[in-house]
Amino acid sequence: MNHEKKRKLESLMALAFSTLAAVFGLFWLVFILSDVLIHGIGALTPSLFLNDPSPAGVPGGGLRNAFVGQLLITFIATMIGIPIGILGGTFLAEYARGTKIARVISILADIMVSVPSIVIGTFIYAIMVRPWGHFSGWAGAVALAVIMIPVVMRTTEDMLSLVPWTMREAAFALGAPYYKVIVQVVYRGAAAGIFTGILLSIARVAGETAPLLFTSFNNAYYSANMKGPVSSLTVTIFQYAMGPYDDWHAQAWAASFMITLFVLVLTILGRIFIKWRYQ
Amino acid sequence: MNKIIIAISAALIALSASAAGAEEIINGAGASFPAPVYQAWAYQYNKTTGAKLNYQSIGSGGGQRQITEKTLDFGASDDPLKPEKLKHDNLLQFPAVIGGVVPIVNIKGIKDGQLKLDSGALCKIFLGEITSWDDDRVKNLNPGMFIPHTSVTVIYRSDGSGTTAIFTNYLSETCPGWKSRVGAGKAVKFPAGIGGKGNEGVANYVKRTQNTIGYVEFAYAKQNKLVSAQLKNRAGNFVAPGFDTFAQAAESGDFDPKKDFYTWLINTAGKGAWPIAGATFILLAKDQKDANMKTVKFFDWAFTNGDAPAKNLAYLPLPESLKDKVRAYWKANGLR
Amino acid sequence: MPIIQKRDPADFIFSVVTAIASLTVIVLIIGIFTVLVRESSLSIRTFGVIKFLTSTDWNPVTNSFGAATTIYGTFVTTFLALLIAIPVAIGIAIFVTEIAPNFLKSPIGIAIELLAAIPSIIYGMWGLFTLAPLMAKYVEPALQKSIGKLPLLGILFQGTPMGIDLFTASVILSIMIIPFTASISRDSFNLTPSVVKESAYAIGATQWEVVKNVVLPYSKLGVFGGIALSLGRALGETMAVAFVLGNNHQITTSLYDAAATITVSLANEFTEADTDLYLSSLFYLALVLFVMSFIILAIAKFFLLKAEKRYSR
Numbered sequence: 053m054n055h056e057k058k059r060k061l062e063s064l065m066a067l068a069f070s071t072l073a074a075v076f077g078l079f080w081l082v083f084i085l086s087d088v089l090i091h092g093i094g095a096l097t098p099s100l101f102l103n104d105p106s107p108a109g110v111p112g113g114g115l116r117n118a119f120v121g122q123l124l125i126t127f128i129a130t131m132i133g134i135p136i137g138i139l140g141g142t143f144l145a146e147y148a149r150g151t152k153i154a155r156v157i158s159i160l161a162d163i164m165v166s167v168p169s170i171v172i173g174t175f176i177y178a179i180m181v182r183p184w185g186h187f188s189g190w191a192g193a194v195a196l197a198v199i200m201i202p203v204v205m206r207t208t209e210d211m212l213s214l215v216p217w218t219m220r221e222a223a224f225a226l227g228a229p230y231y232k233v234i235v236q237v238v239y240r241g242a243a244a245g246i247f248t249g250i251l252l253s254i255a256r257v258a259g260e261t262a263p264l265l266f267t268s269f270n271n272a273y274y275s276a277n278m279k280g281p282v283s284s285l286t287v288t289i290f291q292y293a294m295g296p297y298d299d300w301h302a303q304a305w306a307a308s309f310m311i312t313l314f315v316l317v318l319t320i321l322g323r324i325f326i327k328w329r330y331q
Numbered sequence: 332m333n334k335i336i337i338a339i340s341a342a343l344i345a346l347s348a349s350a351a352g353a354e355e356i357i358n359g360a361g362a363s364f365p366a367p368v369y370q371a372w373a374y375q376y377n378k379t380t381g382a383k384l385n386y387q388s389i390g391s392g393g394g395q396r397q398i399t400e401k402t403l404d405f406g407a408s409d410d411p412l413k414p415e416k417l418k419h420d421n422l423l424q425f426p427a428v429i430g431g432v433v434p435i436v437n438i439k440g441i442k443d444g445q446l447k448l449d450s451g452a453l454c455k456i457f458l459g460e461i462t463s464w465d466d467d468r469v470k471n472l473n474p475g476m477f478i479p480h481t482s483v484t485v486i487y488r489s490d491g492s493g494t495t496a497i498f499t500n501y502l503s504e505t506c507p508g509w510k511s512r513v514g515a516g517k518a519v520k521f522p523a524g525i526g527g528k529g530n531e532g533v534a535n536y537v538k539r540t541q542n543t544i545g546y547v548e549f550a551y552a553k554q555n556k557l558v559s560a561q562l563k564n565r566a567g568n569f570v571a572p573g574f575d576t577f578a579q580a581a582e583s584g585d586f587d588p589k590k591d592f593y594t595w596l597i598n599t600a601g602k603g604a605w606p607i608a609g610a611t612f613i614l615l616a617k618d619q620k621d622a623n624m625k626t627v628k629f630f631d632w633a634f635t636n637g638d639a640p641a642k643n644l645a646y647l648p649l650p651e652s653l654k655d656k657v658r659a660y661w662k663a664n665g666l667r
Numbered sequence: 668m669p670i671i672q673k674r675d676p677a678d679f680i681f682s683v684v685t686a687i688a689s690l691t692v693i694v695l696i697i698g699i700f701t702v703l704v705r706e707s708s709l710s711i712r713t714f715g716v717i718k719f720l721t722s723t724d725w726n727p728v729t730n731s732f733g734a735a736t737t738i739y740g741t742f743v744t745t746f747l748a749l750l751i752a753i754p755v756a757i758g759i760a761i762f763v764t765e766i767a768p769n770f771l772k773s774p775i776g777i778a779i780e781l782l783a784a785i786p787s788i789i790y791g792m793w794g795l796f797t798l799a800p801l802m803a804k805y806v807e808p809a810l811q812k813s814i815g816k817l818p819l820l821g822i823l824f825q826g827t828p829m830g831i832d833l834f835t836a837s838v839i840l841s842i843m844i845i846p847f848t849a850s851i852s853r854d855s856f857n858l859t860p861s862v863v864k865e866s867a868y869a870i871g872a873t874q875w876e877v878v879k880n881v882v883l884p885y886s887k888l889g890v891f892g893g894i895a896l897s898l899g900r901a902l903g904e905t906m907a908v909a910f911v912l913g914n915n916h917q918i919t920t921s922l923y924d925a926a927a928t929i930t931v932s933l934a935n936e937f938t939e940a941d942t943d944l945y946l947s948s949l950f951y952l953a954l955v956l957f958v959m960s961f962i963i964l965a966i967a968k969f970f971l972l973k974a975e976k977r978y979s980r
Contacts, residue, residue, distance in 0.1 A: 073758025259786020
């Protein structure tokens with residue numbers, strides 16, 4: 053085979069491998085999602101949402117407490133994490149734009165985004181659970197908020213930076229103080245992007261298990277009391293999947309399906325929203 | 332959009348606030364050994380009195396740790412604490428129910444109660460010295476039974492477990508090799524195998540993987556229709572796990588309230604005694620007076636009304652004389 | 668623009684409030700480090716640094732603890748996961764930028780990112796119920812019969828294929844971390860100026876040669892950044908691995924054996940550590956993990972920043 057043909061063959065093989073790689077990646081995605089779908093849909097019954105867990109081995113139990121608990125914890129985490137994240141991102145993109153301190157905080161925030169979430173769980177255990185003497189939904193919510201803050205901060209900073217400086221100049225020219233410029237001009241311009249950042253951060257923490265293991269712990273009963281242990285969907289999935297009972301497994305699949313659906317819908321919504329707005 | 336957020340926030344905060352004062356809930360955690368019966372009792376208790384008992388199965392080690400740190404109302408442990416440790420950590424201890432640890436296997440063709448093992452074989456399997464199921468040391472105990480030539484996989488507890496404590500105490504007592512190489516305790520360094528979390532985890536792994544052997548509390552074997560093995564007891568008889576053999580093991584138990592009921596029910600002398608039985612205990616922090624009164628109330632109810640569900644799950648309720656001793660212990664500590 | 672506005676009182680308040688909000692990041696990082704050090708101080712005093720990091724003991728009975736087994740497990744799973752994920756991720760990036768027709772570029776990009784969005788506990792469940800049995804029944808025995816017979820590599824495939832082992836855990840981890848390298852690589856590839864690529868085509872290079880000799884060297888920094896990010900994520904994964912790793916604190920040569928990682932040990936043993944030294948040693952493990960991930964993520968960020976600087980020239 054002459055040299056030129058060899059090069060062409062090499063190119064073909066490399067590109068074939070790349071195509072295979074893409075198929076490989078997509079294959080796993082489809083495999084996992086359809087597995088969750090098949091196993092989960094089968095176990096979706098009204099009792100799953102309406103009943104609380106029954107003792108091991110007794111049929112008919114549901115996960116009402118876990119659904120409510122998960123919503124409660126995620127919601128409170130959002131209430132804590134989003135404002136701090138947005139305000140922090142505002143500082144980085146506006147008042148401190150271009151300064152060294154902004155660079156440092158921005159880099160640190162990027163690192164924090166990928167810090168192991170279980171380490172954050174141990175941190176919150178040490179500062180909230182142990183001193184207070186009990187596991188609590190608040191501790192779980194704070195742990196999730198700690199994960200959310202850097203994510204929201206960075207997306208806010210990026211989105212605010214995309215707003216052209218000329219827009220701010222126009223507002224300054226009209227005599228507006230900076231905070232008014234930010235709130236009424238910049239936030240408006242970046243609203244879609246910030247909103248997407250919020251959606252993605254919620255999607256991120258809604259599926260977290262590790263930080264809740266030693267903070268909000270778990271609760272066999274329906275409890276909206278954030279001062280005590282609160283059950284969550286993710287920790288319950290962990291518990292049920294590790295157990296031997298078949299109906300636990302079925303419920304775990306159904307719960308997995310619900311969480312996956314929630315997270316994927318948020319993620320896709322966020323991406324579509326961004327594309328539509330910035331196209 | 333804003334209005335929606337405000338509305339949802341208000342609703343959830345109201346929900347939270349209303350729930351804050353109204354909850355009558357006892358939080359306990361610990362041993363997975365008695366979890367099925369505690370949860371069954373809690374279910375009944377809630378139906379009759381409305382009070383809630385939230386019991387999380389995290390292992391005896393967890394029960395001991397969390398009650399010492401007072402992050403719970405009560406801890407549960409099948410690994411009894413010695414009176415000195417109880418005094419040091421300011422804890423109270425009493426037994427709640429009695430059960431048994433059984434070896435479970437998953438070998439093709441072998442059904443529940445068929446396989447016979449003795450302490451020697453069990454010990455060597457868990458030490459990793461018997462690596463094939465049709466090893467002579469196993470075959471000789473089971474003449475005439477067909478055992479496939481497959482590798483043994485051991486499943487043990489990866490968490491701090493009272494069930495492990497009972498099991499390893501048995502192995503240590505009956506097998507000098509085990510005692511010197513591994514020892515006894517809630518979490519030991521098992522020489523071979525795979526770790527599962529909780530009795531639930533071990534049962535799960537054995538159930539779904541072939542050629543495995545594990546050890547669980549009997550209720551888990553029964554509830555999940557797992558295959559258990561017979562054991563040769565001290566008297567030389569092969570016994571199957573069950574209510575009667577547990578009862579015979581319990582007969583020789585010396586539960587002394589002055590020693591906070593510290594007792595092991597291992598390798599007892601009875602003719603038909605199950606060799607790996609044990610009581611499971613409740614730990615209370617002396618300082619938590621309110622929580623303790625509520626917990627004691629629950630267990631008092633369980634002593635009076637919980638015998639039938641316990642027997643259903645193959646746990647042995649405490650003999651009446653022992654229940655009375657426990658009630659006297661409560662009274663002596665101002666909890667009744 | 669001065670950082671803290673001094674003229675308008677409302678502006679002053681707003682600038683201070685936002686400043687404080689952004690400082691939470693610094694406070695958190697310092698806080699986490701400080702708290703972890705404080706909680707592990709008992710263990711640090713008892714075992715020291717070198718001894719703890721190299722000791723293979725993890726014995727709650729004798730109260731002797733060391734990080735070597737869990738560090739080993741963490742490294743093996745991460746290394747193997749990267750070994751599988753990096754070629755696949757770069758392949759995906761090449762496919763999306765060079766081969767895929769325009770209308771497919773976006774959907775495939777989103778699909779790969781969805782892999783990253785799936786919560787790790789879902790990976791764990793799927794791994795336990797679907798992948799592990801498949802591994803035990805088909806894949807692992809097949810590998811044992813083929814590669815397992817080779818002299819050196821064969822050591823990796825000894826033992827009974829249970830499906831609950833280092834191998835399955837690494838495979839699941841690799842699937843999880845593909846998206847990070849893939850999307851950053853894709854973005855880096857797209858930044859290669861077409862002028863340079865076209866020049867290469869003009870002198871007769873094949874498509875692969877353009878990728879290998881022009882695009883890849885140009886995007887080196889970005890790709891390294893993406894790899895480091897995947898590495899950082901793999902180090903910290905807990906739930907995806909917890910179900911299928913087997914929780915055995917040991918250093919083993921076979922991928923078919925159970926092992927333990929720092930994250931999985933924390934998840935399994937944290938609430939149950941009954942002695943102060945045990946709990947302190949677990950905090951020590953958390954500290955080690957925190958420091959390791961921090962350093963690796965900082966390196967990732969360094970590469971990505973350098974790439975950014977280079978491309979914006």
